Amino acid sequence: MTVYTSSARFDTGRALSEDELRKAASSIFATSAHESRSRRFQPIPTIEILRGLMKEGFVPVGAKQSASRIEGKADYTKHLIRLRRIDDGKIYNVGDTVCEILLKNANDGTSSYELMAGLFRVRCLNSLVTQTGTVEEVKVRHSGDVQAKVIDGTYAVLRAAENTLRAPQDWANMRLNEEEKQILAQGAHLLRFGDAKTPIQPKQLLRQRRADDVADDLWTTWNVVQENTIKGGIRAIDRDDPRHPRRVRSRAVTGIDQDIRLNKALWLIGAEMAKLKGIR
Template sequence: MSVKPLSNEQLKQQAPTLFTSNAHSEVSSKYHFIPTIDVIEEIKSHNWHPVSVSQAGVRDLQKEGYQQHCVRFRHFEDLLNPSDNAVELLLFNSHDRTKAFSISAGIFRFVCSNGLVISDSVFESYKIKHLGERDNDVATAVSNITAIKDKLLLKIDKLSSIKLNDSEKQSFAKSSIPLRFEEHLEVNPNDLLLPHREEDFQDDLYTTLNIIQENLIRGNIKGVNKQTNRKFTSKQISSISTDAKLNKELWDMAEKIAGIKEPDYLMAA
């Protein structure tokens, strides 16, 4: 489970857009440009280090180097002593105004190399507007994620302790379908509950959340288009924004289920 942080050279190889030094030409002159690498260095100074990065593909070649990107960071302590689940800091940005600079919280589950994004109801994303000021958003976001890191891990323990019967798991899967598929696309909820590894043959809420998330994100779910009666197979989600949105909505759904199963859960949270 050992993970090594990415060097700036590795970041540049995997996502050159992190090092773009100017905004896209279509952006207004009022737009305050901040190179992503500057924010990465600021985050690193707070003991969080980049461990993975992704950048969106582009159809318009003029947008190459300005597209959306996401960097995931892990705390120094978690790099020293890895555990089954690690709290992560997620940095989102683009240089063409399609995605605002923001920092969110996430969870990485080692058993399946699965990255969740915490919903805004649990940890509100922070917008980044400036750097180097006393109360700048980067320092505030990083310190707040650091402060709630242990609380998030306790929340995972609690979700892992809540058991679901088959009917409840089916309801969870059925309710998650509209988050990914339009109304005319019909899929079997049971297909969203299929585990991909032995460790996931569990009946707890946290494992069920991860199984559904993995199946929705990675695709290969078969279904029928009710309008055309044609069969289809879902593709892997590659959009950074769609991935984050789906993750947050699934986490919100898991929170609601926890509140139903154990009414004291939301009060404790």
């Protein structure tokens, strides 16, 4: 499931209604903790925090939640909300890329409030999670004045998210040769598949899905690799049994934590390549 609903406007960041949020991630509205938590665990409903953020001008444009096989736990699971600032007169995009704030929380004890910088690329509806260096993330425990801490943290992460908008500009001016492209693809392949045996080859992560992505610059190449790594759908033939070759297709990364970890690691690979090419 995409973190964006079909009703979200990617150009302006139209705020999702509470009804739309409830359909996408009902756990946002949990007002109590899951029964597995002790009495000391005092959850603060995400919707209360979100309403406070909306008063500050941060609007939700997408949401998703984790699945659960445990009966009755679905309404308490981990959820992720993507937020944009749209009313302060500033420009938070470069070309087709918009900076965002990611808010993660859960009322089953699996997550504190966590704020991260993100980018959204409209061309391929790509959700990116960036590793921003000085302000990577802000975590707020379920205690004290949570809303004030989350709001303060949101402004801090917004400043970091704005800094990431330099990447679409700087990386787009850096040309990669074939060897450098292969390095990006090999790093992404290792992150995605590890030591698992797979017929999918690193070079397949460089295959463009649209004509606009046929280019040799770092920004376009990195986005192609990121999209193929996260969205899956890469096809190959498994020939482990020569008598019975079978078609396989890579799976999309759908878990919230796996998505975030993989995106951050991919971002670091891109940033290191940019350093090697002269961007500091």
